[in-house]
Amino acid sequence: MKTKKFSALGILLLSIVLVLAACGKSNTAPNSPASPSESAAPGGTGATGGDQISAVYFVNSTLGDKSFFDSAQAGMQRAVKELGIKSKTVEGGTNQADWAASLESLVASGNYNVVVVGTSQMSDITIDLAKRYPDVKFIFFDEVIEGVPNVYSMLYSQSEGSFLAGAFAALVTTNTELKGANPEKVVGFVGGMDIPIINDFRAGYEQGAHYVDPDVKVVTSYVGDFSNAPKGKELALAQINSQKADIVFNVASAAGLGGLEGANEKGVYSIGVDSNQNPLYPGSVLTSMMKNVDQSIFRAFELMLKDELKFGTNEVLGMKEGGVGLAKDELYEQHVPQSIKDKMTEIEDKLSKGEIKVESALK
Known part of the structure; x- marks a missing residue:
């Protein structure tokens, strides 16, 4: 076997090539996370990209x-x-x-x-x-x-957002222009679970309804979880059929989709939650209480x-920070009577200015 001899210059050139190749490689694998910079300010992240x-x-x-x-x-x-x-x-x-x-x-x-x-x-x-x-x-x-x-x-501030939903529900149940509204002053609330967050929705909803009309009755049911849509529908139908609710507020995530379905089938109204659910049942879901998680x-x-x-x-x-509000899309404009829209604008303005104080159940 012949042995190849390398000159000192050749070895030097080879070393340089190897060093340059190593420098060209990333120290972080394509799918691995980059660590926050050690120079991050206290409480900050140090991220720059x-x-x-x-x-x-x-x-x-x-x-x-x-x-x-x-x-x-x-x-x-x-x-x-x-x-x-x-x-x-x-x-x-x-x-x-x-x-x-x-x-x-x-x-x-x-x-x-x-x-x-x-x-x-x-x-x-x-x-x-x-x-x-x-x-x-x-x-x-x-x-x-x-x-x-x-x-x-x-x-x-789901209590603030739900205050708007409650005021809206009270305006619907006392409205004579909406065909699905009955003479009874009863509005429904279907919650996912009997836990503090959901009860904060309920507290705001009740305050909003009573702000519009102290005689409005709020009936409440809990699914027991956030996924059982058939149970959500069953509870909503019970409120509609037995207790004469003509609008139901869904606060039960996926389980609440059943409540929206039930209200639509009975020809009455509902209020969506968290995202804009108006398009699910146009004309039945009149608005949605937006919790702007996204x-x-x-x-x-x-x-x-x-780094802020x-x-x-x-x-x-809260509403002032854009955290909560009502969904007012083209369906809202199409199906909600002008008298209700005008009143809701007035209530929203007062809430944003702090002229209406909503008590949270979490305090």
């Missing part, structure tokens, strides 16, 4: 509710499209016993530097994980988490990229 964020959105349910969870997903998709972040969505299913382990497996994987998760049912799980994984940032929505330095949380999640990532999202803090987003 969307590609430095590798986020996972954990749904403690399933997508397809056309409401709360789908709204959050829309916010994630917008952040991917407009801000350039990397994102993955994982559906945790409806078995609550699986949620903690499923979320921890994502956090512990090291694949994500930001975790997006929400609802009061996930707050204790998130607090525990955030304390055990301090290098991971958490964006938490629909509940306040305090005193955890790597968690930013936001709560929506906008708030996009806003959080936008602030994060500016302060982890360890929380915000309450």
Whole structure:
């Protein structure tokens, strides 16, 4: 075998080529998250570009509710499209016993530097994980988490939004222009579960209805979960048939879709929740109480990229901040009598100016 001899110059040239090749390779695999900069200001993120964020959105349910969870997903998709972040969505299913382990497996994987998760049912799980994984940032929505330095949380003033829904319902049930309205002053509320967040919706709804007419009766039912649409429909029909409700407020995510269906079948009215559900049953779903989860999640990532999202803090987003409101699309304009639209504009104006105070059930 012949041995090839290399000159000193050849060895030097070969070394230079190898060094240049090594420098041309990325130190981060294509799907691995970039770590936050060590120079980040306290409470900030240090992020300077969307590609430095590798986020996972954990749904403690399933997508397809056309409401709360789908709204959050829309916010994630917008952040991917407009801000350039990397994102993955994982559906945790409806078995609550699986949620903690499923979320921890994502956090512990090291694949994500930001975790997006929400609802009061996930707050204790998130607090525990955030304390055990301090290098991971958490964006938490629909509940306040305090005193955890790597968690930013936001709560929506559902009591304010539901006040508008209650005022609207009272105006509908006392209106003589709407064919589906009956002489009885009864409005319905179908909640997912008897928990503080849902009861805050209820409190605002009752206040709004009584602001318009103290004699309006609010009847309430709870599904027991947020996925059982047949049960949601059954409860709504019971309110309509037995208690003479002519408008029902759905606050039950996917389970509430059954309530909207039932109201449509009976020729009465309903109010959607979280997302604009007016198109589901045009002329029956007259408006929707918007909890702008999508906008708030996009806003959080936008602030994060500016190093202005302060982890360890929380915000309450009300009507003034654009966190809540009513869906007023072309269907609203088409099917809602002008007298109701005018009155709602007046009420919204007073609420925005602080002339109407809504008490929260969470305080």
